[in-house]
Every structure is written in C-alpha cells, then in structure tokens.
Amino acid sequence: MGCSKNLIDSERLIRRIEAKGYSVTHNPETPQGEYVVLNTCGFIGDAKEESIQMLLELGSLKEAGEIGNIVAMGCLTERYRKELESELPEVDMMYGKFDWDEFVRELPDLKAATRPAEWERTLTTPPHSAYIKISEGCNRFCAFCAIPLITGRHKSRPEEEIIAEVGKLASEGVMEFNIIAQDLSSYGLDIYKEHRLAHLIDKLADIEGVEWIRLHYAYPADFPQDILDVMARRKNVCKYIDIALQHISDNQLNRMRRHITREDTLSLLNTIRSKVPGIKIRTTLMVGFPGETEQDFNELMEFVRTQKFDRMGAFAYSEEDDTYAALNYSDDIAPEVKQRRLDNLMQLQQEISEELNEAQVGNKVRLLVDEYEGNTAICRSEWDSPEVDLCYRVENCTAEPGKFIEAEIIQAMPFDFIARQIQ
Numbered sequence: 392m393g394c395s396k397n398l399i400d401s402e403r404l405i406r407r408i409e410a411k412g413y414s415v416t417h418n419p420e421t422p423q424g425e426y427v428v429l430n431t432c433g434f435i436g437d438a439k440e441e442s443i444q445m446l447l448e449l450g451s452l453k454e455a456g457e458i459g460n461i462v463a464m465g466c467l468t469e470r471y472r473k474e475l476e477s478e479l480p481e482v483d484m485m486y487g488k489f490d491w492d493e494f495v496r497e498l499p500d501l502k503a504a505t506r507p508a509e510w511e512r513t514l515t516t517p518p519h520s521a522y523i524k525i526s527e528g529c530n531r532f533c534a535f536c537a538i539p540l541i542t543g544r545h546k547s548r549p550e551e552e553i554i555a556e557v558g559k560l561a562s563e564g565v566m567e568f569n570i571i572a573q574d575l576s577s578y579g580l581d582i583y584k585e586h587r588l589a590h591l592i593d594k595l596a597d598i599e600g601v602e603w604i605r606l607h608y609a610y611p612a613d614f615p616q617d618i619l620d621v622m623a624r625r626k627n628v629c630k631y632i633d634i635a636l637q638h639i640s641d642n643q644l645n646r647m648r649r650h651i652t653r654e655d656t657l658s659l660l661n662t663i664r665s666k667v668p669g670i671k672i673r674t675t676l677m678v679g680f681p682g683e684t685e686q687d688f689n690e691l692m693e694f695v696r697t698q699k700f701d702r703m704g705a706f707a708y709s710e711e712d713d714t715y716a717a718l719n720y721s722d723d724i725a726p727e728v729k730q731r732r733l734d735n736l737m738q739l740q741q742e743i744s745e746e747l748n749e750a751q752v753g754n755k756v757r758l759l760v761d762e763y764e765g766n767t768a769i770c771r772s773e774w775d776s777p778e779v780d781l782c783y784r785v786e787n788c789t790a791e792p793g794k795f796i797e798a799e800i801i802q803a804m805p806f807d808f809i810a811r812q813i814q
Contacts, residue, residue: 392442393432395522395571395607397465401430402512404464404491409513412501417515422452425459428494433467433541436709442467443479450481460484464491466541488541510548510556517761519793520567520777521560525553525591529573531610533637534648534715535680535708538573545577550591554598561600564793567759568595569605569776576610586615596625602795603759603773607633611659612650619666629773630667633702635675639694640687643680648715660698671774673702678736679729680708681720688732695739701747702780703740707733741805748781748803755813758783758798760790770796770810783810 405415416424427449431442442465452458460483468475469487476485486494514521528542557568570592572578579587595604604627606618611634622628638644641653651659663670676695678688695703707729710722758770761777768788775781783798784807790796802809 396524397430399522399524405513406507406511407495410504410507422458426462427458428462431465431467433470446479470541521565522569522571524571526572526578537711537714547578547582557595558598561598566602571607574610576614588615589617589621593621596627602627603629605629605631609634623667630670631774633673637677640690643687646682671701674700676705678707678732679724681723699743705736751800752803754800758796760792760794762792781807783808785810785812788812
C-alpha cells in the first residue's frame, strides 16, 4: 500500500523470499497463502485508516481459515508498532520500514540459494518499466510532514550501485526508469558533499537500452538547476519534473516551513520552463493548513490559474502526530472549509487540463505501449508517469506491450486521449 517507494521495498522482499524457494503472488484479488504480507502506508490519516482496515480484513480471512499468518511491515508499523501490536493481535509478525529482512531470515530455507544483492528485486510493474529509488529519508522537516519521523534523515545510495541496478534491468528489457526519492533535490549532499543528481542522471542516460528517465519528487528549495541542462541535452531524459510546491502564499510557505518564498518559487518555475522548452511540470498543493486565510487560498487559486500546470494533485491538510504543525499550531480550518477549497482548486485544475489537452489534438507523439484492454492499446508519452498521469487509447495498434509507436492525437478527454497509430 502507499507510494512507489513502498513498492520497491515489496519487490526486494519478494526477491529474497523467492530465493529461499517460496512461491510469491503479488496483490492477488483473493488473499491466500501460508503467509500474507501487507506493506503499510502511514503518510496521512486516510492512508493509515486504509492500512488498518486491510489488516482487519485479513484478520477476518485468517479467522475463517482462508489464509495463514499475517505479516505487517512498512511506514505505519515503523511509526506505531507498539500501539498496533496491542490493538491488532491477529497480526502474527510485525516489522517496520527497515527491518523487514528479519522476516526473510526467519523463514526456513526450502532450497539452497545465494542471497540476492541488496538492490535486486522481482519487478511487479510491467516488464518494460521500473522504479529506481536513489535515496531514502528527508532532512527538510516541513511543518506538516511525518516522513522524516518515519524514514529518518536523508541518505543517498552510491552512484555505482544505482548504475549497476539500472544496467542490469536495462539488459533484461526494462526501458523506462522512474527515478524516485522523498527528496531528489538533495541527492549526493550526504555522501559526496555536493549536488549529484545531474551527474547521476547523465550517467544513467549513457546506459544502453535506457529509453526514458523520468524524475519524481524534487524539492523546490535549493533545487539543483544543473539537472535542467541534462534534461535539455539528453533525449532519453524525459522533459518532465514532479516537484511538490504545496502553496504560493508567503504566509503559508513560512508557516509550512518550506524554506522558499513566493518570489523564489515563481523564479524557479520560469527557469525550468526557459531551460527546458516543452517541459511538463507535475506538482502537488495543499489546502486548509493551519492559518490559511481566504486571501491565502485566493492567491493559490490565481497561481494555479496563471501557471496552468500540466499535471496537478492536491489534498487537504490532516494533522500528523509529533510534526511541527501538530505541536505548535491549532488545526483551525473547519473540515467543510477544507473540502470546499479542495473542490474549488481541483475544479479549476480540471478546466485547465481540459484546455491544455484540447490544444494537443492533431499533434504527433511517441508512445510506449503499456497493455491492452480488448483491442485497445493503453499507452503513455514521455510526459506521463505510470498510474498518476494521462494515458492514450489507441485502437487497432500493431505493437506489443513494451514497444514504442508513433501516433496522432485525434480526441482529447478529461483524463486521457484517443490516438491513432501512424504506420
């Protein structure tokens, strides 16, 4: 459950279990097996509730004799293990975000096997696409965010390890690499004492078979602008950046402890767009943070209206235990006000998206075929990340999943496009 960073941990766990001779099924529609492992999310209130509800459902299946042992791991158990152990006795084993490998060691060996390398994993994504986690943790300590409390301080992976992982996956047919971290902007500062994101991505772009590299979760403050030069120069580095801005009002940015001002945010966006023409920017915004006035919210609405973000998500603030905001602010925005602001913001973004999408009709685009629904190929462009962005529906496509096609956009819809293959 949760984010793609959790998915990578699950994939590493699967690889280790398989190496001991066990058969593993990922996300079966009906849970079954001697062990059922749930990788939990603990980021915000809704995610916590979803994880707990799933554990309770698994408990019911266990009581009915339909499954064996329940194993919980991940962010929720990392943070609330003691409480969960007492409240969920139906869970047989509980691990956090970093000690889940103990579960593997406790499993009896069914066959003699060499332990996989630290980064090896069994992909659960389509075989042509993979996520690559280049660091863990975060040093930013934004007022609303519990991530540093769960994951700890920012820790970069060594370049050579990441290059080896991407090289191996590329040799096995993976073409698309979505680079992820809690904070891409800080990559390298801890182990190399300098920003090394641009250097790393430039090296990854040299690897044979790497067709797309896409960047997720950059932080706007202290943004490593040399990555823009790499993005503009390298054809296989997607003209796409996922950078969570959260707000634009100086009042809110200051209270959120975002380490950036409105003026600096606007300057950064202008720099990104000028250095990488045609780039698509994905961002995430927050409404209802303590102290958000109607003026702050109107400023945010005008910001979105003028910036016309290609991709945007938003959520309402929920108070997280032990964060700076929980300890120092009152959650003073009424739930109905938060919801109204969220609805208004997303309605505005939908109108912007429809306008931007309609302008794409008639354009030719290179697409990657992900899968088929009947006779319709479901595809994505370099500007569309798996699961969160737009897709292109192409009927009578002649390419298999994992192949690229040239297509013309013939119709724009609110959340996807209709396109035809150009032979």
